[in-house]
Amino acid sequence: MSETIAEADASVLSPGEELAGRYVLGHRLGTGGFGAVYAARDRLLDEQVAVKILDTREPIIEQRHVWREAAILRVLDVPGVVQLRDEGIHQGRYFLVMSYVDGRPFPGAGVYGWEGLAVRVRSLLKVLALVHSQGVVHGDLKPGNVLVDDAGRVTLLDFGVASSQGLSVQAGGVVRGTPVYLAPEQWRGEAPSPQSDLYSVGVMIYEALVGQRPYQADSVSKLMKAVLLEPLPDWEPRVRGVPDEVESLVYRLLARFAERRPASAQHALSMFAAGRQRYQEVEWPMLGREAAFAKVEQAIEQRQPIDVAGPPGSGRSRLLDAIEDIYRARGDRPVLRVVSGSRPLESLWAFGSSDVQREGGFEEVSALAKKRVGEVLQEGGVVLVDDLEQVDRWSRKVLDAARPLGAMVRAVEPQQASVPRVELGDLKPVQLQGLFVGHEEVFGLRSGGAHELWRRTLRKPT
Known part of the structure; x- marks a missing residue:
């Protein structure tokens, strides 16, 4: 990038406007962390993408969160996380180009009760386990940052306040994140941990099942007091069809002290699996076993x-x-x-x-x-x-x-x-062939997909 970020007109960009001679803006999708997000068309690849444009009215300390998001997405290349495609400057504004995610805020459309929610919770915990395994804490999990497609698969968005490799989520003593989903330790000004993300997951599950969040308040100060001092409300009226084990896990996710929550997203996932009811989940076939x-x-x-x-x-x-x-x-x-x-x-x-x-x-x-x-x-x-x-x-x-x-x-x-x-020995290419039947476009490989997967995953594509 040869341009220098400078002050720019802060008005909303118009549909049809072109960035970097390549990205044609469509309708505005919403407001992400420290910027607006637009649907756009990549003219070069003829694909739909999402473009986040930094609002330069924000002070420089806020702009750093967008730069941090770009830095994290560059290295966080795992399934279930929005992909960074490009970045640049348009009229003095820094922008990020990301893959377009076709989904709705967690828990997604048409979800009623635990039976419909179960697959989405498991998908979210799986993705979160991968993110944490890369040393990244999201720090601002909420329904709008967790999109769910029609099959129940989850994609995480907006890593603007995420922390990685010792980066702090605080700036100038201000706690970052969405208040109603913040863990108690974040209210206390502590840097978030994987257990902080799990607390946010607990709030989202509770909200999806009960119909309201665990703590209700009409101001940020009252909400902070409730989260830090008041006991968790009883699960009343009891949600029908929710196993006792799931209720117990939700309350563990919502524990006031991080050390009382599950030790990791993988731990929470295994606890969830131990008590889950039978449900159908979208999985690749188990091959070669x-x-x-x-x-x-x-x-x-x-x-x-x-x-x-x-x-x-x-x-x-x-x-x-x-x-x-x-x-x-x-x-x-x-x-x-x-x-x-x-x-x-x-x-x-x-x-x-x-x-x-x-x-x-x-x-x-x-x-x-x-x-x-x-x-x-x-x-x-x-x-x-x-x-x-x-x-x-x-x-x-x-x-x-x-x-x-x-x-x-x-x-x-x-x-x-x-x-x-x-x-369980190494899989052979012939055992992987079944993955590619009818899915060649998904992998972007016209032929030899099984051999390529075998090579890229060091013979362990599980």
Whole structure:
């Protein structure tokens, strides 16, 4: 960019105006972080895009948030995050060109009750886990920044106040973000963490199910007081069709202190999976794991434990998801899923058993957990342990003792696996071919798509 950002006319740009000799502006989509967002047509590629144009009336400290957003989007190339396509200067105004997202604010259109919301929550947590894994905290999650398409897939927008690699979300002592979705620690002036984003997710889920936000106030100061001092309202009237485990998870997301929330988006996702009801989710097919699936299913039918061995990214969790869906759909035996955790017995508390979750001494709770796991296995049920290395050591001790009792399926690193076991090896191009049938345009590859995916993902496209 050769131009220097200068003062410019702050009036709204007109449809038909052209930027950089390439982007023709359409209608105004709304106001994003520190600028207006327009639909536009990329004349060069003949594609629809979204253009965010900085309002130069904002002080320089505000403009830095847009520059930060560009810097973060340049490196944050993960599924479920809006893509940065280009950037430049138009009449002294800095602009960003991003992929156009066809969706509606969370939870999307036609969502009624938990059954319709479940797939959207899971999609949001998956995307958030990817964002956090790149060292980025969004810091301003709200329905308008979480667009949902007709299939329930989520795309995150507006990283204008996000933090990455030590960047602060505060400027001049002013807390950034949308007040009604801010976590308590953000109100206190602390930099947001992944748990702050999870709090915002909790507010959005609560609002989607109950019809109002957890705290109601007619001024920002009263809202801050409520968030920091008042207890969470009861879930009344109780929302019909919402499992107790989901209600419990929402309240954990809304905990006043960050350390009491799930440790990560992945942790929240695993807790959500442990108590979720059967629902249909849009997924790519599970390829190249048919033999492993059959061996695990055989072990379950014979009430024997089995380990699914492979490094992270090899498809261990995907296989456990498929096993869980099959047996929950059958409904002929109990299915328990262990989640990640760090505090004592946290991984087992997520089962949602009222006995295990009730207050009591550690020894009492530990004994109840052992009893619960043992009963499930002895009744012919299935215990699924995803990512054994992330299970808290107290829960792991309970599981180790119960493993010989029945069908416990553990997803583990190869060096942790016991026998019987199945190994998940590298996928071959021929096993990936099914991904591309009828989807060539999605991948932008005219031929050899399976070979290209195999190459780009180091043989682990899971």
